[in-house]
Amino acid sequence: GEDVEQSLFLSVREGDSSVINCTYTDSSSTYLYWYKQEPGAGLQLLTYIFSNMDMKQDQRLTVLLNKKDKHLSLRIADTQTGDSAIYFCAESPLTTGKLIFGQGTTLQVKP
Amino acid sequence: GAVVSQHPSRVICKSGTSVKIECRSLDFQATTMFWYRQFPKQSLMLMATSNEGSKATYEQGVEKDKFLINHASLTLSTLTVTSAHPEDSSFYICSAPRLAGGFTDTQYFGPGTRLTVL
Numbered sequence: 001g002e003d004v005e006q007s008l009f010l011s012v013r014e015g016d017s018s019v020i021n022c023t024y025t026d027s028s029s030t031y032l033y034w035y036k037q038e039p040g041a042g043l044q045l046l047t048y049i050f051s052n053m054d055m056k057q058d059q060r061l062t063v064l065l066n067k068k069d070k071h072l073s074l075r076i077a078d079t080q081t082g083d084s085a086i087y088f089c090a091e092s093p094l095t096t097g098k099l100i101f102g103q104g105t106t107l108q109v110k111p
Numbered sequence: 112g113a114v115v116s117q118h119p120s121r122v123i124c125k126s127g128t129s130v131k132i133e134c135r136s137l138d139f140q141a142t143t144m145f146w147y148r149q150f151p152k153q154s155l156m157l158m159a160t161s162n163e164g165s166k167a168t169y170e171q172g173v174e175k176d177k178f179l180i181n182h183a184s185l186t187l188s189t190l191t192v193t194s195a196h197p198e199d200s201s202f203y204i205c206s207a208p209r210l211a212g213g214f215t216d217t218q219y220f221g222p223g224t225r226l227t228v229l
Contacts, residue, residue: 040225042220043220043223045220048217
């Protein structure tokens with residue numbers, strides 16, 4: 001079946017690194033995504049990783065993929081108050097285009 | 112970059128009325144679009160896949176007669192919530208995948224439509 005799990009809440013201090021974890025079940029997923037949602041707004045694509053990659057870095061964002069364990073993480077370096085939002089990981093099984101989302105992790109950044 | 116728009120961004124209607132929400136891909140063609148629903152403080156749940164030129168594919172538990180989907184062109188999909196009731200109040204988000212080389216490149220989401228049914 002298709003299922004994506006995330007921890008619900010993470011609190012960090014400004015300047016620290018944040019690590020948001022995600023596990024998924026569908027090994028056929030070709031792409032795995034991280035989205036950010038600010039209050040009352042739609043989804044903003046942060047980054048994605050192709051399933052044959054282990055790591056992808058994009059400025060302050062680092063995505064790590066452990067395909068064997070079906071574990072995905074998003075690291076935000078030097079976390080800022082503007083990073084406070086809900087972060088969703090999502091998998092896209094069999095390149096169908098549809099996304100299966102995790103519950104979302106609320107990131108709280110304290111000054 | 113690719114942009115997906117939704118209209119309206121916010122709608123308030125009376126119970127029993129129908130509401131139409133539009134989703135447009137602005138600088139690319141999308142033969143497929145997706146409609147999601149998000150309840151407060153919850154994740155996005157896929158409602159249906161909108162297919163240009165053919166019938167939409169609904170996820171289990173989604174009433175196709177309640178949520179009418181029409182994919183009229185390669186850049187426009189509409190979701191009509193028929194005979195809306197307060198329990199239909201939600202945040203509706205569409206997305207469109209941009210294909211590259213036959214595989215999904217990435218998906219772009221609209222800004223969402225907040226529906227409130229009184």
